[in-house]
Amino acid sequence: MPGGAMPSNRAAITVCIMLATIMQALDTTIANVALPYMQGSLSASQDQVNWVLTSYIVAAAIMTPPTGWLAGRFGRKRLFLASVAGFTSASMLCGMAQSLAEIVLFRFLQGCFGAALVPLSQATLLDTYPRERQGAAMAIWGMGIMVGPILGPTLGGWLTQNYDWRWVFYINLPVGVLAFLGIGAFLAETRRDRAAKLDWFGFGTLSLAIAALQLLLDRGEELDWFGSGEILLEAVVSGAAFYLFLVHTFTTQRPFVNPRLFRDRNFATGMLFIFLVGIILLATLALLAPYLQDLMGYPVVTAGIVMGPRGIGTMLAMMIVGRLIGRVDTRLLILFGLALTAWALYDMTGWTPAISEWEVVRTGFVQGAGLGFIFVPLSTVTFSTLPAASRTEATGLYNLARNIGSSIGISAVSSLLVAEMQANHAAIVQHVTPFNRLFAAPAIAHFWSPVTAAGRAALDAQITSQATTIAYIDDFKLMMVIALIAMPMVLLLKKPARDPGPAALAAD
Numbered sequence: 001m002p003g004g005a006m007p008s009n010r011a012a013i014t015v016c017i018m019l020a021t022i023m024q025a026l027d028t029t030i031a032n033v034a035l036p037y038m039q040g041s042l043s044a045s046q047d048q049v050n051w052v053l054t055s056y057i058v059a060a061a062i063m064t065p066p067t068g069w070l071a072g073r074f075g076r077k078r079l080f081l082a083s084v085a086g087f088t089s090a091s092m093l094c095g096m097a098q099s100l101a102e103i104v105l106f107r108f109l110q111g112c113f114g115a116a117l118v119p120l121s122q123a124t125l126l127d128t129y130p131r132e133r134q135g136a137a138m139a140i141w142g143m144g145i146m147v148g149p150i151l152g153p154t155l156g157g158w159l160t161q162n163y164d165w166r167w168v169f170y171i172n173l174p175v176g177v178l179a180f181l182g183i184g185a186f187l188a189e190t191r192r193d194r195a196a197k198l199d200w201f202g203f204g205t206l207s208l209a210i211a212a213l214q215l216l217l218d219r220g221e222e223l224d225w226f227g228s229g230e231i232l233l234e235a236v237v238s239g240a241a242f243y244l245f246l247v248h249t250f251t252t253q254r255p256f257v258n259p260r261l262f263r264d265r266n267f268a269t270g271m272l273f274i275f276l277v278g279i280i281l282l283a284t285l286a287l288l289a290p291y292l293q294d295l296m297g298y299p300v301v302t303a304g305i306v307m308g309p310r311g312i313g314t315m316l317a318m319m320i321v322g323r324l325i326g327r328v329d330t331r332l333l334i335l336f337g338l339a340l341t342a343w344a345l346y347d348m349t350g351w352t353p354a355i356s357e358w359e360v361v362r363t364g365f366v367q368g369a370g371l372g373f374i375f376v377p378l379s380t381v382t383f384s385t386l387p388a389a390s391r392t393e394a395t396g397l398y399n400l401a402r403n404i405g406s407s408i409g410i411s412a413v414s415s416l417l418v419a420e421m422q423a424n425h426a427a428i429v430q431h432v433t434p435f436n437r438l439f440a441a442p443a444i445a446h447f448w449s450p451v452t453a454a455g456r457a458a459l460d461a462q463i464t465s466q467a468t469t470i471a472y473i474d475d476f477k478l479m480m481v482i483a484l485i486a487m488p489m490v491l492l493l494k495k496p497a498r499d500p501g502p503a504a505l506a507a508d
Contacts, residue, residue, distance in 0.1 A: 007227065009186045012126055014140060017121040018184030020461035021225060022083050023175045027091070027110065028155035034165035034283045041165065044100045045414070055104045057407065062207040064400045065257065069198050070121075076190040080120050080183050086113030116334040119395035124187070126391055138379040138467040139322030139373025142372070143315050151311055153346045154304025197505060201254030205245035213404070217411040221418060246313030261386070261394055269381025269492040271401045273334075276486045278405025279372055280341060280479055283413045284367070291472055292360070293303025295353045295465065306357050310364035317372025326461035330377035331490045336372030339488050340366055345480035349473050354466065381493055401474045420471035421464075428463045 031038075031052060038044070038052060048472040071079050090110035097103035122141055128138040161166040223231055249255040262268045285307075294301040321333055344367035351359070381399075386394055 012182060012186045013128055014137070016179055016186060017080070017124055018115050018140060018144050018181070019175050019179040020080070020087075021121040021141065023179065024087065024114040025144055025171050026152045026155065027114065027172070028152065028465040030152040030168045031056075031107075031361045034156055034160045034168050037160055037165040038103070039051055040470060041099075042100045042103065052107055054215070054218045054322050055108040056111040057218065058211050059108045060115040061210045061214050061400065061403055062408075063112045063115035064119065064396050064403065065206055065210075066198065066203055067119045069188070069256075069394035071120065071392045072193045073198075075192045076120060076124065077183065077187050078189065079116055080124075080187065081165045083113050083178060084176055084180045085394065086185065087117065088172055088180070091169045091172035091176070095166040104172075116396075118399050119392065122379070122395040122399070123392040126395075127388060136322040136325075139318040139376045142318050142375040142379060151308070151456065154301070154308060155305055174200065184264075190316050195332035197254065199248075199252065199254060199256035200246060202248050202252070205241045205248065209241035209245060210400075210404070212409060217407045220411060221415050225415070237286070245483060255396065258390070258393065261390060261397070264385055265492065266381055266385050266494055267383070269489060270378055271398060273374075273378055273381070273486065273489060274398055274483055275401045277378070278402040279482055280345075280407030281371060281409075282406035283409030284345070284476075286410045287411065287413055287417070287472060287475055288364075291351075295336075295468060296355075296470070302487075306360045307364055309361045310368035313365035313368030313370075314372040314375075317369040318376050321373050321376045325377060331493050332401045333340030333377040333391070334381075334493075335487060335490050336429055337375075338371045338483050338490075342370075342371060342483040342487075344370060344478050345476050345483060349474070350481065351476075352469060385494065409447075411506045412487075413478065415496050416478065417475055419475050421467050424467035424470045425463060426469060432459065432463070 015298075018222070025108055036050065065367060068077075075084075087110055090113055093106040094103055094110060121144075122138075125137040125141050155171075156168045159165075159171065194267050216231055216238060219234075220228075220231055223230055245256075249257055249259055249339045264272075288301060288307060292298040292306065298306070317337070324333060344363050347363050380400060383391060
């Protein structure tokens, strides 16, 4: 078997690699809520402490593409063990860091080691299970990938509030040790290609393009985008490096990224799909947490609790769709998931700060279910027509597209939110004049009188709240439009070949 998996060890292998996957997926968001506590402990400014997130994102983005070459050169099991050991060790170093420079360096190392975990786990599961059970395997894998970022802020907030911010990193130690021991015991090694050579020019130019793009996206809003010399420089570097990468890829004999992969229509379409799914998944999460905490006044733990059913919806949908694959056309499942996602986002365009907790829970559950119906069949159909030898490289590119989509989505909605808040505030303020007769009403004059300092402060707070609410609604509309645009793309996917008959499905 390509992955080196023994059928009798499938359950044990699945548990071990999912521990590693969930550990890495949680760390993409678990540190976010702890940043204010880190800032005080490490004596850092708001701008400086954000590098704790940026360093991890940049490192993971750079080291995801070479996963296929590393697995081929050194063996998948060796790479898996090195990644788990390195990620766990870097997590412990992050928890012990005594300065900002130390934690930024250790987070960079954490991102480097963790980058391979997700594509390796996906490729291993695809090779461990036969074709008729790959839908169920992708459902299990998808739970860890999608539920991790959803539960990360909740777990991080609870650990920070009840213990210390350092525990958001220490929590990885028992998980990492169990994953390392399990992978070492149950996963067999794959064949090694000792003659494999890395296309260093292709790797270097792609890494430079990704790193510059990530920095541009991460710092653009803070530095006023292209009004900043730094952002302009990063845009030029990213564009030039990507151009050199493309020219080199199509002119060299052994490129870093095999362009023949994109001749497979399902893989090429799946890459575009997962890019859009990445935008919707984490960008919506990036909007929801501050909406609940800033506009609705929820404590961080309460916000995490009401967001939790989103993850439950995802898990339930993945369990259901894992059974439906083989019985129902995967394209219809993806279309149904996009429809659920668009419906939930449409519902969110009617939100106000006065909505009930039940409304947040219900909408989050529906949206989570929609993403669950998209993710599993999309992962299955994207790789269904690729040869097994290309899976590790293909899964690395697939996850890179998801990560870049998430970065672009978060930056886009954050920038749009700020711009819309300012525009809406200016538009509403135009109606606050001494000639507006509404301010003569006793009830309004008592609370929002524009002629008293207290009244003006209360009035400005109310205007800011209204302007912010409208800005969030505009962002939710943008996410809904992206989901609707993605629907016709289902037609680009080839109809999958029919899976084996009822006997195999009954065994599943």
